[in-house]
Amino acid sequence: KNQVEQSPQSLIILEGKNCTLQCNYTVSPFSNLRWYKQDTGRGPVSLTIMTFSENTKSNGRYTATLDADTKQSSLHITASQLSDSASYICVVSAEYGNKLVFGAGTILRVKS
Amino acid sequence: KAGVTQTPRYLIKTRGQQVTLSCSPISGHRSVSWYQQTPGQGLQFLFEYFSETQRNKGNFPGRFSGRQFSNSRSEMNVSTLELGDSALYLCASSSYRGNEQFFGPGTRLTVL
DSSP: OOEEEEEOSEEEEETTOOEEEEEEEEOSSEEEEEEEEEOTTSOOEEEEEEETTOOEEEETTEEEEEETTTTEEEEEEOSOOGGGOEEEEEEEEEGGGTEEEEOOOEEEEEEO | OOOOEEEOSEEEEOTTOOEEEEEEOOTTOOEEEEEEEETTTEEEEEEEEETTEEEEEOSOOTTEEEEEOTTSOEEEEEOSOOGGGOEEEEEEEESSTTSOOEEOOOEEEEEO
8 A cells, every 4th residue: 555654743843953854655666755845824835856766855954865775765954944834745656656645744843 | 937826715615515616727737636635634635637637536525526627727626515625725736747746825615
């Protein structure tokens, strides 16, 4: 069964600190993995997208890693800001892009 | 380039009524997907349209339906509304099936 599991479910960190969000998947055949950021009441916005052959990709203070062997991905946020408070969703594309499997998301709250 | 637009942004209906939501994809995008998002369930896939044809369908009852027009604009309809249909309904477009999806801001539906 295709599944994407994210951890932790929620996280509270202090402004300026780093954090890492996890995504484990059992999706086959794997096409790509995307991380989205969703602010409350808004649509998700893409942060990174990685294919099978890529093991790291950065977008500013966001760095995603992918281990296709262990089927794990992480999203590392450096020097967090209050505006990073959002839900982060891991999405794995299967069946040559014709099927998307969504994780439940990690809710991040950055406190001052 | 204008992003994905959804109308209306907010909607309040009562049980038993029906509702139609509209989505205008990014210019040139031919694939439109619809999702339901609730706090407890995360993002749930409803259906995908490409070239006016439904290509994929999620596990939702027949009360949920949609269509796509020749200009790629899409509508989804929910009949006989239930309290549990209260959710954020998101539309996403992509240039082609399997390509990166760009999400709209969503329509917040409240069923009383």
